[in-house]
Every structure is written in structure tokens, then in C-alpha cells.
Amino acid sequence: MTIELKKDVHDRAVQSIERYFEQTQGERIGNMTASALLGFFLQEIGPSLYNQGVADAQARMHERLQELDYEVHEDEFRYWKSPATPKRGLRG
DSSP states (O other): OOOOOOOOHHHHHHHHHHHHHHIIOOOOOOOHHHHHHHHHHHHHHHHHHHHHHHHHHHHHHHHHHHHHHHHHHOOSSSSGGGGGGGSOOHHH
């Protein structure tokens, strides 16, 4: 699976890579080099990040499903437990 970024996200990522190299390494890399490096990261490391995101989402959904019973549970056969229920039969 190829991870693709939207154009504006890709452009901002390339700018960030260029800025990173300039500020941390003291050298300027071109737009094409930064774009190629981003492409490498997306292809090589991207799937690991994606898979971790899916695993995190699955774990969170599992937690929420565990809570579902508590959130939407309705007690059954409540008629006789209600304090407003008449204690006599229907004929009165």
C-alpha cells in the first residue's frame, strides 16, 4: 500500500524537511532532495506508522465496545420493581 499525502500536506512536509536540515545540519537541501527523502520515509517507514495507527484505533474501539453494555443497558422486567406499580391486581 502506498501512502500518499495531499498536495498541501506534501508541500508543507517538504518545507519542514528543508528547514530541519538547514537548522540542525547547517546545510541547505533542495526541494527535490527533500521531496525524495519524504518519499523514502513514506515508502519505508510510513506503513509502520500506518499499522500502529490502525492498531491504536482498534484498541480504542475495543475499549469503547467494552463500555457499550454499561452505557446502553436497560434493566429487564422492571414493572414489579417500580415504586409506582400498584400492589393489587388490575380489578382493584
